[in-house]
Amino acid sequence: NAGVTQTPKFQVLKTGQSMTLQCAQDMNHEYMSWYRQDPGMGLRLIHYSVGAGITDQGEVPNGYNVSRSTTEDFPLRLLSAAPSQTSVYFCASSDRALHSGNTIYFGEGSWLTVV
Amino acid sequence: QKEVEQDPGPLSVPEGAIVSLNCTYSNSAFQYFMWYRQYSRKGPELLMYTYSSGNKEDGRFTAQVDKSSKYISLFIRDSQPSDSATYLCAMGGYSSASKIIFGSGTRLSIRP
Numbered sequence: 001n002a003g004v005t006q007t008p009k010f011q012v013l014k015t016g017q018s019m020t021l022q023c024a025q026d027m028n029h030e031y032m033s034w035y036r037q038d039p040g041m042g043l044r045l046i047h048y049s050v051g052a053g054i055t056d057q058g059e060v061p062n063g064y065n066v067s068r069s070t071t072e073d074f075p076l077r078l079l080s081a082a083p084s085q086t087s088v089y090f091c092a093s094s095d096r097a098l099h100s101g102n103t104i105y106f107g108e109g110s111w112l113t114v115v
Numbered sequence: 116q117k118e119v120e121q122d123p124g125p126l127s128v129p130e131g132a133i134v135s136l137n138c139t140y141s142n143s144a145f146q147y148f149m150w151y152r153q154y155s156r157k158g159p160e161l162l163m164y165t166y167s168s169g170n171k172e173d174g175r176f177t178a179q180v181d182k183s184s185k186y187i188s189l190f191i192r193d194s195q196p197s198d199s200a201t202y203l204c205a206m207g208g209y210s211s212a213s214k215i216i217f218g219s220g221t222r223l224s225i226r227p
Contacts, residue, residue: 004158035217040123042203042219043159058214090158104215106158 002026006091006107013081013114021076021110023091029105031094032074033058034066036087037109043090049074081114088112118142121204121218129226134191138204138218141185145216147207148180150189153220154200162202163189194225 006023013019025032033048035058045058049068063085065077074093078085089110096102121138128134136150146167151159163178165171165187171178177190187206191198204218 040219042119042121043217045214048214092158103161103164104159106160108158109156 004091004093004105004107006089006110008110009108010111011113013078013112015081015083015114017081019078019081021078021089021091021112023074023076023107024072025074025091025093025105026072027093027095027105028071029093029095030071031096032068033092033104034064034074034076035090035092035106036060037090038087046076046089078112083114086112086114116141119204119206119216119218122221123219125222125224127224127226128194130194130196132194132225134189134194134198134223134225136189136191136202136204136221136223138187138206139185140187140206140216142206142208142216143182143185144208145206147215148178148187149205149207149215150176150178151203151205151217152200153203159203196225196227199223199225 004025030051034046035043044060047066049055055066091107092104094102094104119140148165150163152162153159165178165180168180168182175192179188201220201222203220207215
């Protein structure tokens with residue numbers, strides 16, 4: 001059972017470039033989300049999805065796009081990379097609403113550096 | 116002011132010691148309280164979950180919630196080097212509009 005799989009693990013981008021972080025889960029979870037983790041800031045929610053075809057913004061959505069065409073996949077797109085987007089990105093999934101005390105399963109992270 | 120405050124550490128204790136990790140929060144609507152453990156270069160994983168106030172014990176780990184003081188704690192007994200990780204508290208409300216809010220994490224190191 002793979003759980004939550006995200007790629008790539010490491011990426012270096014130049015300012016202005018675009019890229020997509022891939023995320024897939026094999027647990028048939030309805031809820032998927034993207035977080036970024038920065039020193040001293042904890043995990044901050046970027047975008048989330050409550051099911052295929054439904055997405056919404058989190059706490060820090062600017063500069064990022066998402067789509068959810070299938071239950072399994074939830075890619076995160078950086079439209080025009082900026083140095084402020086240098087961070088560690090985590091994809092996550094859960095089988096119930098984000099606000100309740102259910103388990104959130106995280107991927108292993110994607111380390112992104114924008115130069 | 117952040118909704119959830121957590122001392123970043125680092126905290127270094129000898130093997131076998133009792134460890135106390137804490138978070139404070141400001142939003143009285145939080146009902147779900149969780150502790151996640153994150154090893155270096157890995158994603159967080161759920162360690163403990165508590166609903167509303169009270170204590171919960173799981174092996175060497177005890178989670179406490181004091182809603183009147185808006186204060187939660189995680190205690191680790193007989194700490195082991197394998198407990199060395201970053202511990203993040205997390206909290207959620209009860210409405211569909213609310214999300215899980217994470218603390219910034221406390222880095223813990225257990226010295227053999």
